[in-house]
Amino acid sequence: MQQHELDALFDRQAAGYDARWVRMSPIRESLLFLIETVFADLPEDARLLCVGAGTGAEIAHLARRFPRWRFLALDPSTQMIAACRARAEREGFADRCGFHAGVIDTLPDAPAFDGATCLLVSQFLLDPLERTAFFASIARRLHAGGTLAWADLAWDTDAPDYPAMLKLWMETMSGAGLDADALEQIRANYARDVAILPPDRVAALAQAGGFLPPLRFHQAGMIHGWCARTAR
Template identity: 50%
Template structure:
């Protein structure tokens, strides 16, 4: 999907997004716990870029854990950014947040960021060279050695292991425990057409080509994997 298609998709989903994915809270919370530990080495007055921030779940966690930090919340979807803004206002950390609707490349010039998050974003970039360019755009916004923490849907989709994992993964996200073969196939087709699910090694190579150090995988829950790396 291109940027306009993604914007339209997430504008439509913003209002019910948190409620729709509430059952995945244990995955999100374990990821945030590890994110906090990884980012603990950032400066006391760090500036953090949240790419594809959505409704702002990881931003809220970091804002509460590190009261001296400031944040740039970036998303293609204005509706998602508005939901993030409301979260920040309700949580009492709005004054520490800036908001930008658009791509990383469209951010105004500013002091480099100390760290960046990018959760389940680059998987929507189907072209590998464009995906590499995306990570380079983040690297350009970070200070030298700034940390990127990102997550992706990742698997070797042509393997038996992927087929074995796909059914419980779809069942977890479904509203009922019964998952029909048609539902599995619909999910598989969506992953084929709209999401670039790649093996871990391929994603790590793309990130490294995007001007980051060799990524270190620190997290996996089902099809979601997470890495951290540093800008060069």
């Protein structure tokens, strides 16, 4: 799927995105709970870049936990950025946020952030070289020793257990209220539009992009979470 197609897809989904995935919130909350610890040694007045911020769920969580942090919400979907801004205004942390509709390479190419999040974003980059370049773009915008926390769908799709894992994951999302047609569409999207790689391979791509060896600190079903500091 091309970037403009992704943008259009998420533009269409923005209004109902949170409601659609509310049954999956325990996975998101467990990931964000651990990200708190990953970021615990960032400065009290840290500046955080949220790549693919969507409707702002991780910003809202971290804004409550770290009341002096400032955030830049980055997302290529204008409707997602609008939803993120509305959440920030509604929940009272908009004065600590900037909002930028675009991909990461539309930001100034200079280290300006102490940390970054990137949740379920890099998996849409099918070309490994493009995915490494994406991680490199994040690394260049972090201060020396800055921390990235990210999550992606990951599994060894050639492993004997992948069909069973995929079935379990589909059933998990079925429990989140998706009907059979929606699940079949997701299954087709995974095969066509999502780069589901072995977890070690995803970590290696981030390391090739300028990070120290990543730590995989979270797994829930097919969603894995990693953290890494910049190698600079």
